[in-house]
Amino acid sequence: GGSASASSIKQVKLERESELRIEVGNETPLKLRLLNGSAEIFGSELAPETWLTFPPRVKIAVFTWYGATIEMDDATETDYTADETPMVSYVNVHAVLEGRRNRAKASSPNDSEESQGPRVIVVGPTDSGKSTLSRMLLSWAAKQGWKPTFVDLDIGQGSITVPGCIAATPIELPIDPVEGIPLEMPLVYFYGHTTPSNNVDLYKTLVNELAQMLETQFARNAESRAAGMVINTMGWIEGTGYELLLHAIDTFKANVVLVLGQEKLFSMLKAVAKSKPNVDVVKLQKSGGVVSRNAKFRQKARGHRIREYFYGLGNDLSPHSNIANFSDLLVYRIGGGPQAPRSALPIGADPVSNPLRVTPVNVDRDLLHMVLAVSYAKEPDQILSSNVAGFIYITDIDIQRKKITYLAPSAGELPSKYLIMGTLTWLET
């Protein structure tokens, strides 16, 4: 809403099939609107003459199929127009997926094979535009009235919820160019780390859990089964990262693999798919607009993402600070942790830690600034297989009085007393 002061406004005229690429500055939000014609941001159409406010640091492209005039203020770090984009190839993929959705919808719901819509997985190195392509495919599908499921396996950034999680959510409307993916009731599993190498077994276990849960939901919901899913993955494509991609393709029974910007990965996956006749591997060009983000930027983005979870994008949420006794909260960790000394183990036992063992954590100063997940588990032995309700952030530990202060999205009791700790921390600024 609102208007921007006229002095700093500039107009950009876009020819058909071109885009305006923008990096919003570090401090000031950017105001932008579509003056005439038609345009979209990552697959979501802009309403005419409506000012949108983009938060600092976001990188967007305003694309037009038929031409448009855009107005914006001067809060950009960079902005330029590009007429070479891979958008036509992307929308062609969308058209093929539409065909498969229609076929799935038309077939008998009792035929579980035929009534299954496309299961698309988007793979490629970091900063190849995976999240962006996923978003476009979802928004284009939602615009046609489908409710595809978005699955985000990227624990590094997290477009559905905080980093360190894998999650899924149905997309019922084109994704809002400013707000992103709505946070209503996503299905979330907490991994607790921002790199999969911390605990590969746990990562795979959670991927299995999530896939199984979606399979159950799809079995009872012909509409979402026909719409299918779009799965976004991590940029880790070498070694174990590659193994994890293959694991995800198998586990989610993906039948369309979109490979962005990497010949080697494409040919490797193509070779693997030879033995899987119903898996199509498609190579797509990376957009020249994709912005590389260095490790520091990513780290910062993670912090912003956590802040957004508690405070909202425009500080529109009011998280609640709560105080609990140490004994009220039961904190668990999965795998890792100190290994038992050999002398403490039965003879012949190996002192390797079980990556899937769930162990209670003593509440002490180590919990300060941790982001913990609130599990839906009813018993500790369900923690590994349970999804999570949300997150809390530990702001103070008082050892003397045995009190713990934490930030939660709302006041009142937590949905469960079982909390999961990983290595996810945040320094509120």
Ligand code: ADP
């Ligand atoms: P990946 O998921 O492969 O790491 P992203 O899709 O997140 O990559 O893209 C990296 C960054 O580039 C994001 O900030 C995204 O908004 C931005 N971006 C993607 N495509 C474009 C484009 N055509 N123009 C401008 N920015 C873009």
